[in-house]
Amino acid sequence: MILNILTVPNPILTAKAQPIQKINRTILTLVSDMIETCRAASGIGLAAPQIGKSIRLCVINLEHLGIPPFALVNPKIVKKSWKKTELEEGCLSIPGIYGIVKRAEKIKLKALSLQGQENELSADGLLARVIQHEIDHLDGILITSKIIKYTDGTETKERKTLRE
Template sequence: MALLTVLCYPDSRLHKVAKPVAQVDARIKKIVADMADTMYEAPGVGLAATQVDIHERIVVIDVSDEQNELMVFINPEIVWTSSETKSWREGCLSVPEFYDEVERPAEIRVKALDIDGKEFEIEADGSLAVCLQHELDHLQGKVFVEYLSIFKRTRISQKMKKRAKELIGQR
């Protein structure tokens, strides 16, 4: 398995819309395995393929306390959302060290393919619902900071650009 490089905001590649996976084959299974390794190593609870510069509709999630319940979503789509919303403090591997409140539907239903290409549906609430919506946003080219005010987005973007320059200068 390989660790993949996670793109950092405001990298324009994070705004690419992911294409559907045509077939769940060995290549897709390797991408899923590499994404899972990358997510666990980070450490994170979710990762969308867009974040690792793979623009296909693939998401891995593990919101378990022990980080031992990997969930794979290929070609996921939200098929239902509750009218009730809830605000959660979110973070993102593509926006390290920044967290803020985002309001989202409290419950959702997602349809997807699993690692074997079988279709399934799952209803989610709590942290799983938040994580799914967050990762599916990535597949649409949207980063959680885009829910924030323009002032906060600008500040985060400036800090991330400064951090990137500092990292380049250290090499």
């Protein structure tokens, strides 16, 4: 089921999300719906607060890079590289706003699998960037507080066109 994506200034978007205590059928259905919603919006990531759920859950959708969609439950970044990269970002919850955001090039994180097992993952490049963006959502942080230079969205729109 395609879900409604909240937009600013909804207060859920700037509140810290709560950890998930138990992975049950409701969470599994929500993950499926979030992946469907992310695809329908041509997005590459979606956090639960963006669909009105203040829980620490996000989905990543980089199918165009050969990475099947997956969910992160209670993700926590445990290490970030010193090296940072700057890239234009947009956000489904802030339509029409784009800007250059500086993020760690590589990260390590811990998260629960949908089976409830704690996993440690490493990510770099676009995958690391998307994960950091979505975890920011879980912490109530929007890209508008991280943008170092506003842009017209050309890069983001071109990448989106390539995915479609």
